[in-house]
Amino acid sequence: MNGDQDPIINQVTQREYKYGFITVLDNDALPKGLNEDIICQLSAKKDEPEWMLEIRLKAFRYWLTMKLPEWAHLKIPVIDYQDIIYYSAPKSKKPTGRFEDVDPELLKTFDKLGIPLDEQKHLSGFAVDAVMDSISVKTTFKESLADVGIIFSSFSDAVREHPDLIRKYMGSVVPYRDNFYAALNSAVFSDGSFVFIPKGVRCPMELSTYFRINAANTGQFERTLIVAEEGAYVSYLEGCTAPKRDKNQLHAAIVEIVAHTDAEVKYSTVQNWYPGDKNGKGGIYNFVTKRGICLGDRSKISWTQVETGSAVTWKYPSCILRGDSSVGEFYSVAVTNNHQQADTGTKMIHIGKNTHSTIVSKGISAGKGQNSYRGLVRVSKNAENARNYSQCDSLLLGDQCGAHTFPYIEVDNQSAIVEHEATTSKIGEDQIFYCNQRGIDTETAIGLIVNGYAREVLNKLPMEFAVEAQKLLQISLEGSIG
């Protein structure tokens, strides 16, 4: 069966990255390099209060003392942190937040990406914060959301407008001492989104942030903070793309979620950073620290991710289940093709009583891709009746790729029930034969099987995103079986 699939492999691996175009814009950028001076300038550019600069400097000084983590199953070339531009913003008039004031070139870019910033044209039920390089371009539906008390704005605006909230919650889930990239991000983060859902409010629309790296040699360091007060609910989406460039670019983000009593936060990601070309040249290095804390009783945090892009992915969306009866969920589909590498998974820290967590991870490796699941389930001493179910499946398409599973289970309480299951296999020849026999060609058959395999996760995405993710999976993979 290899014979008739080779052409399909070629087709797929040579397929162009759809979002790889470059927008020509004037950029307002800081020089390359990282030192306290750069951080001061960055902070000044963003017009930040003194306390924020202090946090940045503290994080930077701590970062200098840290060592690069090496435990991940990744081969990462040495990154020269002095060779990166830490701030680059499309030069335009001072952002006013009004649609008419946004640079038409930027609008065109986001239109092309399928993210219209014009509220008239927009899909109903979606509010978008569009971030290009280091700044937020436009946040839609800000006003109508404000009517119900929801704050949805760029992080920089929030620092100026809601300093109390930012000071209270920023770093409360991911402190700057957390890890190497978290410290780096805390020192140089540029923009991102801030969401605050007040008590008892159910957010009427899906909130989303769209991240775009455009400028060359730039790193993107965004920071997202979501706070859901008692009984609140929000579903938040994140999408990302970058132009095709031969040089690797760095992306190190932090996402923090705080869920109070009875609150529920759903966080979905469709990550489609430029993965590099078929020889493994270029692509984004994606080092992300995502963590949510279920602070109150009966709160719930759910992570869903579809990871198809990036040359290197290092990402572990986690839940700290502190409130009693709180729930953490993690659903992931990670695809690695060509020379992509992914080391991704989750941490579920059970602290409260009767806490539940579910992990469903589906890895798909093709070409020379290396895909690892790495996860921790910890049940601490007082977490009575904790319950965890983990399932990690890997699908191998091609004989040069790898799929690895590294779960860690630490149980400190006798009443806990923790289960972990993992399987690795390839698409069965009989399955393809069955489809062929019914007149479905091999490429479509593989598409069907992969989609069926990932369905459990895709179903967790909001509808519009699920359609997008499904297409993305097909583009990244279809037919690349060997």
Add this chain to the structure above:
Amino acid sequence: MEAVSDKHILDNQLTDWYFDNRDQLISSSSSVFNSLRPAAMESFRKLGIPDRSLENYKSTDIPKVFLSPLNRYIGQRKILFAVEDLFHCDIPELDTELILLVNGWFYENRPKLQVLPGGMIIGSMSEAAKQYPDLLKQHYSKYADYEKDGLVALNTAFAQDGTFIFVPRGAGNDRAIQIVNVLLSPEDLFVQHRNLVIVEDNATAKVVVCDHSLSAHHFLTNSVTEIYVGPNAHLDYFKLQNENNNSNQISTSFVHQERSSDAVFNTITLHGGLIRNNVFTRLNGEGASNQTLGLFLMDKTQHVDSYTFVDHAVPNCTSRQSFKGILDDQATGAFTGRILVRPQAQKTQAYQVNNNILLTNDARMSTKPQLEIYADDVKCSHGATVGQLDQNAIFYLQSRGISIREARLLLMYAFGHEILSKITVDPLRERLADLVDKRLRGELTRCNSCPLHCQETC
């Protein structure tokens, strides 16, 4: 910071111990051992005793057990010992060839090296190195990689004696070989032994290893066993660990399997202090199949850490790992299992399961089942659970008039039975089943299996 310097001192102490005694070591042993000592010592100086900063030793504090004051000797100490005391090691209705190691040294209750009818050679490792240096050179330290693990390096640097089993081409009968490792000393002692099992083409062997301590002193054993299973050969290897709770044991085994061979490696841990079992398996010939099994029953402050690594180097091999643990009181346990499927190892089937039961709130278990797969036409799976006895099942049994204590015992026994049922030697299985049953009932303390009746700490 203190731990770091302690470890540093410890590594230096052991290094000094080597250099102080190098001449004595070299003069008293065969060139087979001596030729590797310098390289092994060099890599020990690099690696040192593994501490918790190493991913593979994260759950077990190895330097701690080395730091307790133990007497270390290069030469053999005369220990008077009555072999009849070993009656309790007998396996009813199982006729075995008995090899005895006392504190890691071959005990001369039988000829140092004996050729049995059928060509099988069993006896002392140091004697084998003298009489069959060529045979040893082919296998000694070929499977145990002292460059990766400090403890293997330490063992290789000091290797002097242990057990040697050689089953030549086509040989082998049903008579099992029993190795009894006895720890008996008037003082606290550090023990190392080095063992080699060679099962050649088409041969069959059954080996039963029993670890016992006969005095209540503190012991630390660092043993390395290399096992070669040739083409079409078959090996059943059982290890029963039943030492006193002051005895700490680090046991590292390397199983190397050739084409169409079949091996079972089964470790049953009943008593002991801190125990670390490493089993490295390499499936080096097509069609090989391996089962690595383990059952540990722990209470008090025992600690058992099982580490397995199965390396699928060639296509068409099968491996199954199954480890089960029951933890009571403040016992802590850890399991790390890794399956590596190399790029060319297509059509591999590899399965791994680790199930654990925690009986108290103070017991703790960490488990890390891992898959590392570079081939696509494979079927691999792993699973791990940590839980407790099923309340519904206990209720069911109680509702049928079975007391809660009995119901719990029944369920625990059933849980462990899966591992025991894999034992193919009937009398051995019955004996072990009996021991496990007694152990679960709390009747098997070290004392009642100990001939000294000293009534000391159990």
